[in-house]
Each structure stands twice: as C-alpha cells, then as structure tokens.
Amino acid sequence: METPLVLTIISPDRPGLVDALSGAIAKxxxxxxxxxxxxxxxxxxxxxxxxxxxxxxxxLLSDLGKLESKGLKITVESTQAIVVEEGEETIEMEILGQDxxxxxxxxxxxxxxxxxxxxxxxxGCRSAPMSGEQLFEATARIRIPSSCELxxxxxxxxxxxxxxxxxxxxxx
Numbered sequence: 803m804e805t806p807l808v809l810t811i812i813s814p815d816r817p818g819l820v821d822a823l824s825g826a827i828a829k830x831x832x833x834x835x836x837x838x839x840x841x842x843x844x845x846x847x848x849x850x851x852x853x854x855x856x857x858x859x860x861x862l863l864s865d866l867g868k869l870e871s872k873g874l875k876i877t878v879e880s881t882q883a884i885v886v887e888e889g890e891e892t893i894e895m896e897i898l899g900q901d902x903x904x905x906x907x908x909x910x911x912x913x914x915x916x917x918x919x920x921x922x923x924x925x926g927c928r929s930a931p932m933s934g935e936q937l938f939e940a941t942a943r944i945r946i947p948s949s950c951e952l953x954x955x956x957x958x959x960x961x962x963x964x965x966x967x968x969x970x971x972x973x974x
Contacts, residue, residue: 803856804855804856805855805880806852806853806881807879807880808881809823809851809877809879810848810876811846811849811850811877812847812848812875813845813846813874815841815844815845819872820839823876826865826866827852827854829865830854830861830862832858833852833854835852835853890947891946892944892945892946893972894942894943894972895973896941896942896973897938897970898940899966899967900935900936900938900967901927901935905966909940917949918945918946918947919945919947920944921945922941922943923941923942924940925939926938926939926940
C-alpha cells in the first residue's frame with residue numbers, strides 16, 4: 803500500500819537541490835506526484851506530494867534526514883485523500899493592481915468570511931509597462947462551499963478591490 807506524504811523544503815539556492823531530493827525519493831521507490839517550487843529571496847523553497855510504499859517509508863525518511871547536511875531543511879507530513887463536498891465549486895481568479903500593503907490580507911479576509919478555501923495562490927510584483935510603477939498580480943484557485951452565496955462573495959471582493967484600487971476577475 804502506498805503512503806501519501808507532503809514534503810516542504812527550504813534551502814539556500816544552489817544547483818543540485820532538486821536532484822538530491824528526487825534521488826532520495828527514487829532510491830526508495832517513491833513516486834513524485836506533484837510539486838510547486840521556486841526561488842524566493844535567495845532561498846529555494848518548495849512543497850511536494852509523493853507516494854511511497856509503507857515498507858520503504860522509514861528508509862526514505864532516513865535518507866531525507868541525511869539531506870540536512872547538504873543544507874536542505876525538510877518537513878514531512880502524512881496526508882489523506884481530499885474529500886470534496888457535493889455542491890462545492892472550484893473557481894480561478896486574478897488580481898491585478900498597483901502594489902500596496904494589505905492586498906492579500908483583505909482578499910483572504912473576504913474568503914474566510916464566506917468559508918472559501920484557497921487551494922492555490924501565486925503572487926508577484928512587476929513593473930507596469932508604461933509607468934514603471936510596481937504592479938501586484940495574483941492568481942488563485944479557490945473552492946467555494948455550497949453554503950456560500952457566490953453573489954455575496956463577489957460583492958465583498960468588489961468592495962475590497964475598490965478600496966485597494968485593484969481589479970479582481972473570475973476566470974470562467
């Protein structure tokens with residue numbers, strides 16, 4: 803039986819980090835299922851989901867622990883299958899506007915108010931083409947419970963967008 807695990811990693815960025823990690827997983831017949839990794843502020847950070855046979859789990863954990871000597875900090879958590887409630891809807895959205903503190907905080911507060919789950923969030927800043935001002939941009943995949951009134955969520959997000967002078971758009 804395959805055991806699902808979620809790993810988080812962080813290390814000063816350098817070549818060979820993914821190779822070291824994938825080597826330990828492959829050595830123990832683990833299956834790399836999905837991941838998100840990137841360089842942030844000189845650090846290489848990531849999260850990944852793997853599967854490993856129960857009889858190989860302890861050896862894998864030992865091999866992952868040995869990677870600390872190479873500068874990788876790894877946290878391993880057991881996980882379970884995702885249960886989606888009937889009537890839940892997954893929506894993707896984009897946020898774009900002049901960068902300022904509080905954008906993520908206010909958007910996420912609106913999500914929390916409506917019990918919306920953030921499944922994936924990617925954010926960044928870039929220079930605006932004409933003005934050179936810093937633009938904040940984000941994409942999010944959110945899961946909306948059946949108890950959430952979508953029109954109310956949209957209304958709350960539109961209020962936040964107006965206050966922050968950002969555009970919030972749902973991708974259909």
